[in-house]
Amino acid sequence: MAFILKYWGVRGSLPTAPSPEEWVKQFEGLMQGFFKDGYFGSDQIRDYIKSVPLPHIGGYGTATTCVELTSKNTQMIIDGGSGIRRLSEKMMSGQGGKGTGTYHIFLTHFHWDHLIGLPFFAPHFVAGNTVNYYAVQPELEKMIRGKFSRPYFPVSFESLGAKVKFHKLEPRQPMILGEFTVTPYQLDHPDPCWGFRVEAQGKSYAHCVDTEATRSLESSLGPDLPLYRNADLMYFDAQYTLPELAEKANWGHSAAQVGLDIAFREKIKHVIFAHHDPGADIHQIEALRQQTQEYYEWRLHTAEMHKLKLPKVLWRYAYEGLEIDLEKL
Template structure:
């Protein structure tokens, strides 16, 4: 590798996983509407990074949608620095009626000092109960929720604006009924432009972990193909898989989809810092 050209040629031949990391934070996705309304999907450890380095709304207004209350989806909330500011207004949406109680118990003595407990942030928070089958509208987006199979339940969210639809669907273990096209509630997924979907396991691991509430990448492809999804993003990665393993799953997925009817389906691995425009 004597010349710059030969070095660049060598580097370009290396697999993508060598160049950087997919990331290790637990779930938190930032979504913005055409009018720049901010939505945060779950409050995993990624929320702290957003709090420190993310582009904050000038209005101080945040919309948070919680899929469920398992620890990896809320553990960033006590470290969301903006929640301590009296200038912040934080609207929290979830189908779980006891959401406020859950978050209060999370940030309590003796786990947090008195000045970091729920009492210090509750004046900035408003809680809104969502119901499946009843859409709401915020900032020009039509938003719906959809219950999926997961221990204790988990809810997917659909966000639609100008005919484009983004679906966030984490912590899902697909059931045969989810593929039923005669079931009207399943139309929730049909023809979505982007589906961020639980694809935690390989098939052998999924077979060992029935009823754990997560999904294999291949069944995620089956599901996306069944509902004519345009772009599928593998999400909620298995913590024991390294970047090389996750990269190999994407390769395996692209090989697997060749045998599906929806060959126009695009597959991606969700990565920290990744941006999608619709």
């Protein structure tokens, strides 16, 4: 039994890679760190690399939102950002390449960063495969057909080898997909955007990207409160700092501090902060992480001063390739 999440893309708005100059700077910093930490020989390079957290070496990733959820017998995908291209390679080396694959892609909304990878999901082109799309928005079929149309993309929807099916989800109504129960709840984002609560093996995952979380209070969340309540893991849109959040009101993205407030109140055990700004490099995300740590400690400290007990919340910043087994958290 398992409930595994793999994050193939965690960036927001636009896929962004560091420039060659930025890589040179990063390389310089790592070399300096190597000697500063007392290493000196080439046979110690591996030990040094192991001592540094992965995102501090290779960054947090370049690809936009795509998450793979796997249980014992069921697999589903949330969003088709540019991260889905690498996932596609994995699929093509299995059933997808043989024309015997069935895929389930749930879409939160149709902003570019959540769809841009779909034409590069190669199982679409292999006869015998079936690709199922799911969304609350009634324009789902029109949007996907539009992705495979000239002059945006040279392969037309009609000439795809795979069978493509569309499924309309009902707001706040659970649907069963194999071992997963998937329930869409509305997020606070333009056009609009629907998050998903996915439950399996007695564990729950709340996918809350993209959202500004303007309705963060229990009273304002109303029918969308169950998205968060007692979730084992919440994936949360933390694109902005708190001052940026004030500056960019109604842009549809939030800050880690808002996510922590929700997590403390709704007894969410783990939080992953994501949808990193395309302009945020390794150091800026590290600065965000430190601000989040300060806020987290301040919340614990003030609770203690008022003799209140806050539930334990573990949190981290997402990086591309991060894999989590909910059953082992």
